[in-house]
Amino acid sequence: MTHWLFKSEPGVFGIDDLAARGAEPWDGVRNYxxxxxxxxxxxxxxxxxxxxxxxxxxxxxxxAEVASxxxxxxxxxxxxxxxxxxxxxxxxxxxxxxxxxxxxxxARPITLAELKTHAEGALAGLALVRRGNRLSVMPLSPAxxxxxxxxxxxxxx
DNA sequence: GCCAACGTTGGC
DNA sequence: GCCAACGTTGGC
Numbered sequence: 001m002t003h004w005l006f007k008s009e010p011g012v013f014g015i016d017d018l019a020a021r022g023a024e025p026w027d028g029v030r031n032y033x034x035x036x037x038x039x040x041x042x043x044x045x046x047x048x049x050x051x052x053x054x055x056x057x058x059x060x061x062x063x064a065e066v067a068s069x070x071x072x073x074x075x076x077x078x079x080x081x082x083x084x085x086x087x088x089x090x091x092x093x094x095x096x097x098x099x100x101x102x103x104x105x106x107a108r109p110i111t112l113a114e115l116k117t118h119a120e121g122a123l124a125g126l127a128l129v130r131r132g133n134r135l136s137v138m139p140l141s142p143a144x145x146x147x148x149x150x151x152x153x154x155x156x157x
Numbered sequence: 158g159c160c161a162a163c164g165t166t167g168g169c
Numbered sequence: 170g171c172c173a174a175c176g177t178t179g180g181c
Binding site for chain 1: 177178179180181
């Protein structure tokens with residue numbers, strides 16, 4: 001089992017959208033490093049921290065889980081999709097997705113600012129707290145995952 | 158809105 | 170294979 005953090009822009013698809021839909025194909029990943037992680041390391045039941053990026057208050061806001069095996073991302077072959085890949089070839093899929101299922105909102109958002117206060121400690125090495133990081137799907141160690149979830153029930157800083 | 162950081166593309 | 174140009178991400 002691998003523990004994950006998935007980024008999403010709340011203006012496009014936020015935790016409330018996932019809660020409303022129950023489960024959703026995590027399409028549109030178009031970065032090779034993220035693709036390799038999705039394709040090679042995800043398994044049904046893996047826990048996922050749901051992170052809101054590119055917004056006023058970047059934060060981890062919910063808990064989800066991987067709900068399918070990886071499979072080719074059909075939006076790559078759809079000319080009408082914003083994620084269409086002109087070089088996409090169904091015979092040799094380049095991009096993959098998994099389904100993600102909502103579990104719950106966190107008791108409070110754990111902001112990037114708060115997470116960064118642990119960048120030299122419990123969260124050392126976590127890509128999310130490194131400057132300039134653009135990876136939208138990243139693995140965490142079980143210890144990092146547990147540490148972040150434990151913050152939820154501490155008072156907001 | 159700004160801009161730094163990053164990944165990708167393509168000329169050479 | 171190098172690297173400049175470009176487009177995108179994402180914090181602030």
